[in-house]
Amino acid sequence: MTKKSTPKTKKQINEAARRKKKRKRAFRKAMDVTAAVLIFGLFGAAVAYPLATGMISINPMTGQETLGTVKETDENGEFIFETTEATTETFYETVTIDNKDIYKGELILVNADYPFESAADANILTLFEEKTDSYSVSGMDVGMQEAAVEPLNNMLDDFYSETGHNDILVIDAFRTLEKQQELYDADLERTGLDTSTLVALPGHSEHESGYALDFSLFFPDGSSGDYDGTGDYNWIDEHCADYGFILRYPADKTEITKIQYEAWHYRYVGKPHAYYIMQSGICLEEYIDQLKEHTIESPLEIVDSDGSAYAVYYVPAETDKTVTYAPLLADHPYTISGNNADGFIITADLQEKRELVSYTKPVEEVTGITTDEYGNVVTSKTSDAVSSSTTTTTVYAVG
Numbered sequence: 001m002t003k004k005s006t007p008k009t010k011k012q013i014n015e016a017a018r019r020k021k022k023r024k025r026a027f028r029k030a031m032d033v034t035a036a037v038l039i040f041g042l043f044g045a046a047v048a049y050p051l052a053t054g055m056i057s058i059n060p061m062t063g064q065e066t067l068g069t070v071k072e073t074d075e076n077g078e079f080i081f082e083t084t085e086a087t088t089e090t091f092y093e094t095v096t097i098d099n100k101d102i103y104k105g106e107l108i109l110v111n112a113d114y115p116f117e118s119a120a121d122a123n124i125l126t127l128f129e130e131k132t133d134s135y136s137v138s139g140m141d142v143g144m145q146e147a148a149v150e151p152l153n154n155m156l157d158d159f160y161s162e163t164g165h166n167d168i169l170v171i172d173a174f175r176t177l178e179k180q181q182e183l184y185d186a187d188l189e190r191t192g193l194d195t196s197t198l199v200a201l202p203g204h205s206e207h208e209s210g211y212a213l214d215f216s217l218f219f220p221d222g223s224s225g226d227y228d229g230t231g232d233y234n235w236i237d238e239h240c241a242d243y244g245f246i247l248r249y250p251a252d253k254t255e256i257t258k259i260q261y262e263a264w265h266y267r268y269v270g271k272p273h274a275y276y277i278m279q280s281g282i283c284l285e286e287y288i289d290q291l292k293e294h295t296i297e298s299p300l301e302i303v304d305s306d307g308s309a310y311a312v313y314y315v316p317a318e319t320d321k322t323v324t325y326a327p328l329l330a331d332h333p334y335t336i337s338g339n340n341a342d343g344f345i346i347t348a349d350l351q352e353k354r355e356l357v358s359y360t361k362p363v364e365e366v367t368g369i370t371t372d373e374y375g376n377v378v379t380s381k382t383s384d385a386v387s388s389s390t391t392t393t394t395v396y397a398v399g
């Protein structure tokens, strides 16, 4: 068959263009269906993982031409696409995140540099109503973020069954800005100083987020004591990460946290983050910093104490817009948290079990006891000097 090579009329050219457009439309329609299926799958996952809901809206309009879609050009420079089979392997979904959500979530970093900017009250539960019999609370109004309540109950139930102690008292957890101001003023009055290294500046305490709590001790005979995390209570430091909690102000990180060693102050960040932070001996500031090196292409893979594998990565906020389009691994349940500074941390559940990984870094050689400006030992957490620095501290004055 010979090919006609007569010059095309204007009508023929228009007709060819129309057919081409039609093919493109048909292709887009097919892609929309694919995207819709994937989006439906992700939506289902989001429902199954309530932490992911409420802060995520999915924009189906951005679904089909996101990162990871395999593209090729034909001889005319037009984009042609690989088959569906080929693209699904590398298909990334996107979610649209409201940039206000930078200030929400389990991984928000609240410190002297980053104030708490959100309103926590909506998700605060009263521990008195939610707690188990394994511990007590200092008042009817002690509250925590909903996400942290069940992990706290589980941790202290297990602590009780392992050690026989049911004398832990949650003396303080969620605080309003006003309450933080009161504590701050009281500490300045106590010390006569202009600033406090013990109580965080009002607006800058993670207690205001509802993700932090302070332990004290309340014994059956009605007496009380300070919680110093030693002896049987060291079980908490050894296992808190299994429940998503970290010791927030370690003795060897005070130069970074700007808060002195607080044996009693724990922060909920969720698994697997707590496991990685506690195992590798870093503080939350360092973790949030490290995550900035991890994109969806090179995530931080964490295997937690159950052997569950996660991919964790950072997505900078598109600050010139009101929303950020964040890439997701298709078909994996995920949670999103703001970092309270400039972006989002996405945790994808890889839904597979792996062998346990040790993130423990080699212990630095202790060349002698040195203390920082807060009077804390910076080379060893377990030294006597640390304990003695905490025994004189009242549990009311806290980060």
Ligand SMILES: [Zn+2]
Pocket (backbone or CB within 6 Å): 207, 212, 213, 214, 264, 265, 266, 398, 399
């Ligand atoms: Zn505290």
